[in-house]
Amino acid sequence: MIRNFCIIAHIDHGKSTLADRMLQLTGVVDARQMRAQYLDRMDIERERGITIKAQNVRMPWRSRQTGVDHILHMIDTPGHVDFTYEVSRSLAACEGAVLLVDAAQGIEAQTLANLYLALENDLHIIPVLNKIDLPAAQPERYAAELAHIIGCDADEVLRVSAKTGEGVDALLDLICREIPAPVGSPEAAPRAMIFDSVYDIYRGVITYIRVVDGHFSPRERIRMMSTGATHELLEIGVISPEPKPTDGLGVGEVGYLITGVKDVRQSRVGDTVTDAAKPATESLGGYRDPKPMVYSGLYPIDGSDYPLLRDALDRLRLNDAALVYEPESSAALGFGFRCGFLGLLHLEIVRERLEREFDLDLISTAPNVVYRVYLEDASEFVVTNPSDWPVGQKIAEVYEPVVKAMIIAPSEYIGSIMELCQSRRGTLNGMDYLSESRVELRYTLPLAEIIFDFFDQLKSRTRGYGSLDYEAAGEQQADLVKVDILLQGEPVDAFSAIVHKDKAYGYGTSMTSKLRTLIPRQQFEVPIQAAIGSRVIARENIRAIRKDVLAKCYGGDITRKRKLLEKQKEGKKRMKMVGRVEVPQEAFIAALSTSEAVEASAKKS
């Protein structure tokens, strides 16, 4: 009796704690081995309270209602909008989903988006309110909200406390009773779906699969249906909660396989695995190549770290099929890489892992989206870097990516949310009241408008109650221009940006005034200009320095002054030359730092 399920929850709503309780109740992990957030393996996952890689665990459970033994496969899904595709594959591996909502906070946009995704996948939904032990819990109110959203009765919403364990055994029983058993044909050609794939330095790539039809056994040859590549099955097994080899996996089972490949690209999420000797003719469908949505340049602060950065990216890539990068050089920042990411969180995570696991200090340029530019001669350019924007040629049309965004917030903030979306070139598509006091707003927004500080703005305008989710929704034509920033007439590539025509002036003035305070005075006057092509739209001026000398230098001052000088000389080495202008590295970092903060930077309590 197999039951495959996942937990859909917002960050902070207690998903990992619930998983921890289940591991304990089912006896898979004993009290001695237990640690908090057992399934989150990476430090970064534990610290940020997010799941980046899907995990799964097999747990035995005897239903206390029927006395029947069940095998429960819980698949812990990534929890962020950047990883929607991975979420969708995890969902596709399940028949049911536990919709876990904080009884003190109610449902959030991202949870709602994943719920819709689960409903599209025909998953059976078990609504659960967590944290009922909190004094601030309002189970009545949020049960009614959940009932309204999924169309059930408020009484059917289970109430648990993952922290104390209250109600968790009842939830396990409910999973056995309500979630349908997997359906598949044991005799058909074997097919399994890959819902995650991770790289392990000792074992190579470990691929997580859900078997749909047939049976997979050790040592047989398997085929990846998207590429046709075949591999030998070195090991196959289940995770409970550590990997345990078995003599195979059959219909409905969830587990892992190892083939010895070294790169997750050879074992891609969403792909269908089949038996190379007896291949299925049709894949399970739903496979998609990961497509970078956001690009940014990553540069080592110390130029000599460039080879280290290259090696580090090569290593991360083994475990991250969505990460793309190619070398680029910037006059201002030296040698680095243009990297493509699924979204801002993905960017942040990659950057943080590079800095933390590989001990690198990095500068990242302002993130940008991918533009398609048509010239008047009908030729097309794909621009992933403002430096590639066609210059000196007649541009006919520019297309930018847009997203469908969903915002959930208390209804008292509707006005200020609308104002924000309006200012970000959004179009309102609809608005629904989830309950009397909470509203869901649906917008179409240019992706470029939300990758900077949109989420920060949303949070501050809604006193932290607003939540956001979005998905790619094609592209639209837009009036976009490239704004260059020039120091003494020399463009600084790292500061060029593609912005909407109406925002060019704002970007230009804010950047020039920021730089005026960040760049030290030089031996000569330095004009800072913002320009669209040859048209200057903003200008500031750094006056020439007039005094840089210590008045006194007598016996006791000499040692002190020499040490100061040596420090200044070190500082000078970290200067980058833009034309004749010396710009301290710190100025680049400060000018490029935005108050970007993604949803996931909130830490789990």
Add this chain to the structure above:
Amino acid sequence: MPSALPTGEPAPADGRLPGAALYAAYDVPFGVYVHIPFCEARCGYCDFNTYTATELGPSVSRGSFADTALLELRLAREVLRQAQQPATTVFFGGGTPTILPAEHLGLIVREIGELFGLTPDAEITTEANPESVTPAYLDRLRAAGFTRISIGMQSAVPRVLEVLDRRHRPGRPEHVVADAHAAGFEHVNLDLIYGAPYESEADWQASLDAALDAGPDHISAYALVVEQGTALARQVAAGVVPAPDDDVLADRYVQADETLQAAGFEWYEVSNWARSTGARCRHNELYWRDASWWGIGPGAHSHVGGVRWWNVKHPARYAAALEAGRSPAAGREVLDARAKLTEKVMLGVRMRDGLALTDVPEPGRGRVGDLAGWGLVDPRALDAGRVSLTQRGRLLADAVVRELLTGT
């Protein structure tokens, strides 16, 4: 609060110097600096190592300071041994040296003469507080062998003196100059400070004019520096008084340079002007020319043959070390070739005679063209093979040094 000492390696208890340093100091001009760490009151901008009677308490007596200083002189004589030579200069600074009886200062001068010898043309200077120096005191200084006096005038404008916490009456320094001349001092310096909060261009001009009218043959003019830990720094941090503005300081410097030049003074170091070559302060030139000097007194710095060291700062600890037969040095550093080069460029460039192009390391020599182009070094001096600063270059001397040391 006095400023902090540098960090260095520990100094040996007996004060011994490496043989190499003694060898290097052989034949190099030698001077003695004597630090008198006492003041009647502390000025708000001052971070020198000095103490009022209340700050010191009963443990340190001004009266016995000279005796303690003699102990250090004898230690110096012993350490220097065969490298010792007659002193070409002696300089008493502080603090307020003239807080001590002139005979005490004279005792120290005499001891220097006996231990090391003094060259026939030795320059013997003391700093003096305008309020405490009388004609009789000046006569006694002359009798003790002093040849030069440096008077802390700072400003001629009452409100500026008040901001600086200076207690002397306006006009008083000018009187002292006259008295010093009458007592037979050939060389008289006035110290000025510009850029104090609320000082106007006219105020500064009044100070310069007053100083020139008094007739000294040397004037030092220093930009006010807000030193960490001073009362002034606290006032600036609290927003009570405005911080000096670099552009204003630059204007004041230009004003001083023009005024002094018009009056027949010539700059010979960034902050020092003299009426003739003979009026230059030869003791200060020792510092800038990498010569040797022994600094006597609490917190005093010394340099002999590429070793720099500094004494403990507190007068009580200073005296205790010497009385126990130990060196009062708190720490020292032995300069390596790179540090020596840095110092040579850093100090040399501040002087009118400048630096020989051949003393500038190779990569920095390539920067000289830009420096001339920016108007920082004198192109005619370059033709003569020397790096010498223009007026604008003096204001940007530190930037010039960094360029000249490019790649080192």
